[in-house]
Amino acid sequence: MTAVLMGIGSFLPPVTVTNDDLSRTLDTTDEWIRTRTGIRERRFVSEGISTGSMAVTAGERALRSADVSGVDAVVVATTSPERLCPAVAPEVASRLGLGPLAAFDLTSACSGFLYGLATASGLIAAGTADTVLFIGSEAFTTLVDPADRTTAPIFGDGAGAVVLRRGEPDAPGALGPFDLGSDGALADLLAIPAGGARQRSADGGLGHATVPTGDWYLRMAGRPLYTQAVERMTQSAQAALKRAEWSAADVDWFVGHQANIRIVRAVAEELELPGERVAVNIDRVGNTLAASVPLLLNDYAARGDLKAGQRVLLSAFGAGLSWGSTTLVWPEIRAESVD
Ligand code: COA
Numbered sequence: 001m002t003a004v005l006m007g008i009g010s011f012l013p014p015v016t017v018t019n020d021d022l023s024r025t026l027d028t029t030d031e032w033i034r035t036r037t038g039i040r041e042r043r044f045v046s047e048g049i050s051t052g053s054m055a056v057t058a059g060e061r062a063l064r065s066a067d068v069s070g071v072d073a074v075v076v077a078t079t080s081p082e083r084l085c086p087a088v089a090p091e092v093a094s095r096l097g098l099g100p101l102a103a104f105d106l107t108s109a110c111s112g113f114l115y116g117l118a119t120a121s122g123l124i125a126a127g128t129a130d131t132v133l134f135i136g137s138e139a140f141t142t143l144v145d146p147a148d149r150t151t152a153p154i155f156g157d158g159a160g161a162v163v164l165r166r167g168e169p170d171a172p173g174a175l176g177p178f179d180l181g182s183d184g185a186l187a188d189l190l191a192i193p194a195g196g197a198r199q200r201s202a203d204g205g206l207g208h209a210t211v212p213t214g215d216w217y218l219r220m221a222g223r224p225l226y227t228q229a230v231e232r233m234t235q236s237a238q239a240a241l242k243r244a245e246w247s248a249a250d251v252d253w254f255v256g257h258q259a260n261i262r263i264v265r266a267v268a269e270e271l272e273l274p275g276e277r278v279a280v281n282i283d284r285v286g287n288t289l290a291a292s293v294p295l296l297l298n299d300y301a302a303r304g305d306l307k308a309g310q311r312v313l314l315s316a317f318g319a320g321l322s323w324g325s326t327t328l329v330w331p332e333i334r335a336e337s338v339d
Contacts, residue, residue, distance in 0.1 A: 004167030009061025038261025042156030042286030054159035055137035062161035072129035077112030077290035110318025112290030136290030145217035156286030160294025173331030177243035240325035257316035258282035301335035
């Protein structure tokens with residue numbers, strides 16, 4: 001038995017920030033951001049909206065799409081948690097009225113959705129849960145220095161959710177074999193140095209060194225990450241295809257993590273997938289980490305571009321470093337459009 005996709009939902013916060021908006025305060029231009037990243041605008045959380053509330057709304061929509069009122073477990077992938085402790089998943093489960101069930105968070109940055117799918121599949125395959133609500137939710141713009149032109153234009157906020165159930169491996173929506181990997185030797189290429197146990201105190205109290213303000217924000221080495229992203233996503237996608245016994249010609253849609261349009265296109269080119277089979281929404285949402293892949297799936301399904309029976313290759317790469325890929329045949333499910 002395996003995990004089968006039976007519902008999907010997503011949420012974008014209402015505040016849209018365009019490249020022109022950013023260039024009012026940053027030394028950048030719409031032209032630079034568009035041509036180097038493919039991003040035109042992104043959403044920002046605002047008062048009253050954060051990782052937990054976005055997860056609740058996306059989760060509600062996924063439960064409605066699956067036409068179920070209960071599940072056995074809730075997993076939230078996020079690298080922008082509400083608080084360092086506790087995990088947000090129990091609160092999300094409670095706010096959704098799902099009862100005292102298994103609920104936990106998972107941190108795997110931009111590959112969080114792939115790691116979460118694999119984890120949810122594991123819960124189902126082991127018989128721990130028959131149904132899982134899995135949500136990727138990120139308010140990562142709150143962790144990015146608004147004055148840093150090398151990171152501020154790239155990220156956006158949002159959430160995407162899926163409901164998975166136990167089913168046969170040949171059922172439409174059944175997740176294929178996974179390829180997952182990591183390289184912790186390159187952890188510093190994308191990191192937020194402070195806030196965790198390693199570098200915690202802001203005031204130098206209790207014998208800790210004072211934390212420089214910049215350490216509370218994301219630090220990113222864009223160039224080497226770019227190279228790693230193309231290489232790792234390509235290798236991972238190829239490995240998942242091989243395990244599923246698919247060739248690139250079998251793939252109707254490549255749904256790759258939206259970090260940079262140039263990365264997505266370079267991976268597609270390496271995989272020999274033509275542009276018309278490459279799903280893209282980075283222009284409207286930016287890099288939304290663990291929410292990226294489900295937001296993209298929801299977008300394409302809601303407007304009818306992603307149809308039942310089509311073969312989908314999912315792949316993501318992110319901080320850690322970490323990466324993952326899998327395959328599925330798209331099932332007959334309802335997806336609501338989000339603006
Ligand atoms: N506006 C204008 N100029 C900018 C800029 C901005 N927002 N950000 C950087 N620049 C400048 C740099 O200072 C540099 O100037 P220099 O040539 O005078 O030194 C020039 O643009 C090129 O910078 P570089 O960093 O080499 O650009 P790039 O083509 O690599 O694009 C990224 C930068 C970040 C968009 C790209 O490297 C990338 O997408 N990397 C992967 C990031 C990623 O995936 N992160 C999440 C992990 S999933």
